[in-house]
Each structure stands twice: as C-alpha cells, then as structure tokens.
Amino acid sequence: MTETALFSETLKERTWSAHGDSEHSGFMEDLMRGNGTREDYIELVAQHYFIYEAIEERMDELKDNPEIAKFNFPELIRIPSLVADLEHLLGEDWRNLITPLPATVRYVERIKSLDDWAGGLIAHQYCRYLGDLSGGQIIKGRMQRFFGFEKAGVEFYMFEGIENPREFKVTYRDNLDNIGWDLEEQNRVVDEVLVAYQLNTDLFQEMSAAKLAALS
Numbered sequence: 001m002t003e004t005a006l007f008s009e010t011l012k013e014r015t016w017s018a019h020g021d022s023e024h025s026g027f028m029e030d031l032m033r034g035n036g037t038r039e040d041y042i043e044l045v046a047q048h049y050f051i052y053e054a055i056e057e058r059m060d061e062l063k064d065n066p067e068i069a070k071f072n073f074p075e076l077i078r079i080p081s082l083v084a085d086l087e088h089l090l091g092e093d094w095r096n097l098i099t100p101l102p103a104t105v106r107y108v109e110r111i112k113s114l115d116d117w118a119g120g121l122i123a124h125q126y127c128r129y130l131g132d133l134s135g136g137q138i139i140k141g142r143m144q145r146f147f148g149f150e151k152a153g154v155e156f157y158m159f160e161g162i163e164n165p166r167e168f169k170v171t172y173r174d175n176l177d178n179i180g181w182d183l184e185e186q187n188r189v190v191d192e193v194l195v196a197y198q199l200n201t202d203l204f205q206e207m208s209a210a211k212l213a214a215l216s
C-alpha cells in the first residue's frame with residue numbers, strides 16, 4: 001500500500017481477487033447463466049435475510065459510534081425489501097420456512113463477534129452493499145429475465161432512495177477515504193473485507209453442495 005493511494009482504491013485492488021472467487025463460485029455462475037432454479041434463488045434470498053439482519057442490527061446498535069454514524073445510510077437498509085421478497089416468494093408464513101445454513105450461521109457469528117469495532121462492521125457493509133449496488137444490478141436483471149419478476153421478488157436489488165448508484169458509490173468511497181484510519185487500521189479493514197468475501201464464497205459453496213446432496 002503506498003501512502004499516496006486512496007484507501008478506497010487500495011481496498012478494491014487488494015480484495016478484487018477475492019471478489020472474483022465469490023462472483024465465479026459455481027452457485028452464482030449457475031444462477032447468472034440461467035442454470036439455476038427459482039428454488040436456488042429463493043434460498044439465496046433467505047440466506048441474505050439472516051446476513052442483512054445481523055449487519056443492520058449491529059449498525060443500529062452502534063449508531064452513536066462516530067465512525068458508524070458516517071456510514072449510517074438509511075437508504076441502504078435492506079430488511080424491509082427482503083421481507084417483501086420473501087413474502088412474495090414463500091407466502092405469509094415465510095419466516096417459518098427459512099433456516100440459516102451453517103455457513104450463514106458462521107457469517108452472522110462473525111459479524112456479532114466484531115463487537116464495537118466500527119471498521120470491521122463497515123468492512124462487512126462495504127462488501128455486501130457496494131456489491132448490491134454494482135454486480136447486484138446485473139443479478140437483478142438476470143433474475144427478472146429468467147424468473148419473470150418485475151418488482152416483487154427482486155426488491156432487494158432496488159434501492160428506492162438511491163437514484164444513481166454510481167454517484168452513491170463515489171460518496172461512499174469518499175467516506176472511506178476521509179474517515180482518517182491510519183495504515184494499521186486500513187490493513188485491518190482490508191483483512192476483514194477479505195473475511196467477508198470468504199464467508200460469501202463459503203456460503204455459495206455450501207448452497208451448491210446442498211443442491212447436489214438433494215439430487216442424490
């Protein structure tokens with residue numbers, strides 16, 4: 001990491017290979033190529049529910065922390081959209097029909113174990129929400145095409161309060177660049193983003209394995 005590089009650039013550079021591992025996991029590739037089923041997609045939404053519940057609960061609990069306060073964007077909140085999607089996909093009884101997979105349990109435990117470390121929670125927020133505003137927009141289009149969704153079912157990917165995701169990402173990166181983390185803290189945050197990607201990749205692998213097991 002050079003002293004002059006912007007942190008947001010260094011962060012992306014040092015985690016992009018881990019991003020590729022998540023993006024190109026078999027589960028996501030099947031889904032993106034039209035080889036996944038509607039049930040696969042529903043399972044993904046269900047697992048997202050538990051992960052976002054953990055992130056959003058912790059963001060709320062730490063809202064008075066001055067670093068978290070800078071990343072408290074109400075327009076990012078995803079739980080209401082996930083609930084709407086699950087109601088659409090599974091019906092009113094959705095909450096009784098979903099269970100976190102072991103990889104999701106580990107993901108949630110990791111988020112909770114960060115305690116009051118703001119940088120760690122921001123690392124998880126970055127990994128998921130900036131992804132939803134980037135590749136997530138491509139995922140939305142494919143799911144609409146493959147499964148016939150319009151809005152209901154893919155509301156998770158629709159950020160009503162964000163007119164221009166590209167501009168929002170610029171603001172978010174500015175925040176990362178101006179928060180004033182020293183090099184040591186920046187490195188800790190990069191490492192936590194790597195953990196976050198790994199947890200996502202593990203989850204995708206587990207969902208693929210669960211599919212295979214169900215077939216045999």
Ligand code: HEM
Nearest residue numbers: 012022023028032126127128130131134135136138197200
């Ligand atoms: C099919 C799956 C995916 C596709 C096609 C995809 C695609 C993309 C694309 C096109 C970008 C924009 C790159 C740029 O601005 O130069 C991006 C950014 C990003 N994606 Fe993904 N992605 C996928 C999955 C994921 C997953 C599963 C995660 C998180 C676990 C994720 C996290 C991110 C993040 C954090 C960024 C922003 C990087 C930055 O600008 O700092 N992506 N993705």
